Amino acid sequence: MVDENTICVAAILGSTLNGEFEDVKLLNDLLVEKNKETGWDTPIHVDAASGGFIAPFIYPELEWDFRLPLVKSINVSGHKYGLVYAGVGWVIWRTKEDLPEELIFHINYLGADQPTFTLNFSKGSSQIIAQYYQLIRLGYEGYRNIMENCSENALVLKEGLEKTGRFNIVSKDIGVPLVAFSLKDNTHHNEFEISDSLRRFGWIVPAYTMPPNAQHVTVLRVVIREDFSRTLAERLVSDIEKVMHELDAITARVTSKILVTEEKKENDVNVTVVKKTELETQREITDAWKKFVKARKTNGVC
């Protein structure tokens, strides 16, 4: 995939879909070899949108950053685990030379040279001040405590979900403190219905299919942030159990209704009954309870 036109290889530290950290060190080592072989100079950019504020605090040994020679630039979202409100993100370069001069605008504005890499002119600075405040208020220790807490709470949630026996955990233990999970058996319910039902308990848990080649896998994802306490993790597990019971009860009710109707038809001499396959019956059940759930759906959090 890498050729003489490749500007850089991008690695992701904290996948949006399941929180996984890509192996940046392995990528670096392979690229070092490739560059040596070919004489190219392909660098690495690390998209550490989520992982950039996690790895340094809870996985300090993990080499994903400027410790690796080919990593030339890194972006991090301050508004995720940087713990600031939305709108602030960072990009840093290994050296001044790694950011081409022609990408920087120099403006002689009101008597001073203003170099800028982003879009020009008036912008609020509140996010930068908020980020600065968090950095000096929390420091390394403060961020480490918060990130450790987040991963412990992610573990509580993960173990709680495993205990229900109904879900496969798709996220990894090392990565962003999030839990991505899918149903072990989705013959009667699917992840979208669980997501819909959870809204009634005040939870917004996204459900989505994985990217091409893994599109058959649907997951629910819960991102654990600073304010997601252990109590909330336990409550979420309990609410998910309630939702599963509700969905099971709906399935049972609809199944028995369909079976009774079938039986009546069979006993009616004027009706010719075409026997349904198990799959057809199952589809009918799923459709019926989907309609039932849809009818009860609310538009927002309640």
Ligand SMILES: Cc1ncc(COP(=O)(O)O)c(C=O)c1O
């Ligand atoms: C891996 C990854 N890169 C980039 C982004 C975008 O970051 P931002 O919202 O700070 O622009 C996200 C956001 O979800 C992400 O998960």
